[in-house]
Amino acid sequence: xxxxxxxxxxxxTFTFSEEESKHCIKVLRHKIGDTLLLIDGKGxxxxxxxxxxxxxxxxxRILKVTQFEPTLPYQLRLSIAPTKQHERxxxxxxxxxxxxxxxxxxxxxxxxxxxxxxxERLHKIAISALKQSKQYYLPTFSNLLPFKEALxxxxxxxxxxxxxxxxxxNSLFSFLQNHPKTIHLMxxxxxxxxxxxxxxxxAHGFKTCSLGKNILRTETAAxxxxxxxxxxxxxxxx
Amino acid sequence: xxxxxxxxxxxxTFTFSEEESKHCIKVLRHKIGDTLLLIDGKGxxxxxxxxxxxxxxxxxRILKVTQFEPTLPYQLRLSIAPTKQHERxxxxxxxxxxxxxxxxxxxxxxxxxxxxxxxERLHKIAISALKQSKQYYLPTFSNLLPFKEALxxxxxxxxxxxxxxxxxxNSLFSFLQNHPKTIHLMxxxxxxxxxxxxxxxxAHGFKTCSLGKNILRTETAAxxxxxxxxxxxxxxxx
Numbered sequence: 001x002x003x004x005x006x007x008x009x010x011x012x013t014f015t016f017s018e019e020e021s022k023h024c025i026k027v028l029r030h031k032i033g034d035t036l037l038l039i040d041g042k043g044x045x046x047x048x049x050x051x052x053x054x055x056x057x058x059x060x061r062i063l064k065v066t067q068f069e070p071t072l073p074y075q076l077r078l079s080i081a082p083t084k085q086h087e088r089x090x091x092x093x094x095x096x097x098x099x100x101x102x103x104x105x106x107x108x109x110x111x112x113x114x115x116x117x118x119x120e121r122l123h124k125i126a127i128s129a130l131k132q133s134k135q136y137y138l139p140t141f142s143n144l145l146p147f148k149e150a151l152x153x154x155x156x157x158x159x160x161x162x163x164x165x166x167x168x169x170n171s172l173f174s175f176l177q178n179h180p181k182t183i184h185l186m187x188x189x190x191x192x193x194x195x196x197x198x199x200x201x202x203a204h205g206f207k208t209c210s211l212g213k214n215i216l217r218t219e220t221a222a223x224x225x226x227x228x229x230x231x232x233x234x235x236x237x238x
Numbered sequence: 239x240x241x242x243x244x245x246x247x248x249x250x251t252f253t254f255s256e257e258e259s260k261h262c263i264k265v266l267r268h269k270i271g272d273t274l275l276l277i278d279g280k281g282x283x284x285x286x287x288x289x290x291x292x293x294x295x296x297x298x299r300i301l302k303v304t305q306f307e308p309t310l311p312y313q314l315r316l317s318i319a320p321t322k323q324h325e326r327x328x329x330x331x332x333x334x335x336x337x338x339x340x341x342x343x344x345x346x347x348x349x350x351x352x353x354x355x356x357x358e359r360l361h362k363i364a365i366s367a368l369k370q371s372k373q374y375y376l377p378t379f380s381n382l383l384p385f386k387e388a389l390x391x392x393x394x395x396x397x398x399x400x401x402x403x404x405x406x407x408n409s410l411f412s413f414l415q416n417h418p419k420t421i422h423l424m425x426x427x428x429x430x431x432x433x434x435x436x437x438x439x440x441a442h443g444f445k446t447c448s449l450g451k452n453i454l455r456t457e458t459a460a461x462x463x464x465x466x467x468x469x470x471x472x473x474x475x476x
Contacts, residue, residue, distance in 0.1 A: 071450075071451040071452060072451075072452075091329060095458050095461065098452060098453075098454050098455060098458045099450075099452065099454070099458065099462060100450075100452055132453075132455070133452050133453045133454065133455075134453050135452060135453075171469075171473035172469055172473065173469050173470055173473045174473070176469075210473070211473075212309075212337075212338075212468055212469075212472045212473050213309040213310075213472070214309060214310075214336060214337065214338055214371055214373060214468075215336075215370075215371045215372050215373075216336050216337070216371065217336060217370070217371075220333050220336045220337065223333065223461065223465065224337060224465050224468065224469065227461065227462050227465030227466060227469070228465060228466065228468075228469035228470075230450055230452075230462065230466075231409075231410055231411045231414075231450075231462065231465070231466035231469065231470070232411055232466075232469070232470070234450045234451070235409035235410065235411045235412070235448070235449075235450050
């Protein structure tokens with residue numbers, strides 16, 4: 001069944017955004033009294049009913065809330081240097097949400113190509129991917145930070161920085177086999193991290209890691225990390 | 239350094255396609271006598287020099303050929319039901335080439351949304367991704383086949399069919415841990431494979447496999463499989 005997004009399911013009522021109202025009333029032609037399923041991206045699923053079938057401001061009552069546990073037994077924080085083409089970040093966010101990620105932060109590196117990102121747009125894509133893949137937890141996002149500041153954001157048991165010149169022995173898989181519960185993965189721009197940035201990351205407890213012999217684009221490298229974590233940690237028999 | 243594509247490096251000369259000629263002569267402004275690096279997608283890298291700097295038919299001599307071994311120690315054959323939006327197949331092909339895949343075949347399933355694909359377009363995207371990621375082996379493609387016929391295409395040690403209703407125990411990771419050398423992975427349409435298709439695949443030696451608890455789009459499921467194989471099999475210490 002179709003899911004709708006409303007970011008607070010703790011009260012007794014809901015009022016959709018203009019976009020969600022239009023989708024619900026104009027596109028899907030819901031009427032007063034119809035029952036809907038709402039998610040808030042914080043683990044809650046609500047049954048709700050429409051009181052006002054307004055095409056720009058649909059509202060109603062929350063009838064029942066069920067809380068879900070996260071599906072993945074680990075948390076992955078991704079820090080990434082945005083690509084010049086915003087489409088590449090768009091689809092990264094969509095795929096990352098489908099496969100599972102807990103936070104996406106953007107970083108400004110020495111070789112960065114692009115100084116700005118549109119967080120609002122990425123947030124919308126994330127909500128859409130969440131609804132499409134029937135999940136209950138929306139990742140959080142953080143705006144462009146200088147590389148150095150991002151190094152100390154968030155706590156993680158395993159802190160990795162993807163680096164083309166890393167020794168092949170330090171494979172991502174070898175790190176995942178230790179079953180970390182929290183991971184912070186840093187992915188650099190097309191020109192990779194600079195040696196100075198790598199040294200700084202190492203001083204902050206990050207280990208360099210190899211993503212294999214093939215040279216991956218920034219967004220492919222990020223997706224490779226997210227998929228590998230989901231395959232190895234999300235699918236391990238416990 | 240920039241790589242150019244020419245599909246036969248066994249002779250003594252090359253003549254670029256109109257597109258490659260334009261890129262070489264008009265965009266990159268190469269001249270007679272310039273040395274280029276050519277790949278053929280079959281493991282060969284050639285040094286060549288330009289004799290005719292024609293913007294539509296650039297040609298020259300092959301000076302030296304070096305053959306490379308495949309970078310990945312396994313072969314992955316993907317069979318996938320094409321999505322309705324061709325953009326989703328476009329980027330799947332780009333990412334699959336970057337991460338590593340040996341064959342991409344398209345299948346027509348009971349719940350398929352789309353009867354045609356543009357192989358020529360996908361082939362171009364694959365060549366571009368190959369050049370960008372500095373690889374020497376281009377995957378092969380095969381055109382839309384009925385699901386039943388695709389089941390007997392290609393030999394593989396491990397034959398898997400991704401299925402949402404598969405038991406979580408049959409995780410992709412658990413199969414990859416046996417280090418197969420050749421894999422055939424089947425990924426179905428948005429409505430998944432039908433029970434009859436699953437039964438038919440099982441009769442052909444395929445095992446159902448789970449890609450985790452999250453519901454993935456067709457192209458995401460394929461990418462998840464390709465990334466997991468690359469992470470587990472391509473990065474294992476030997």
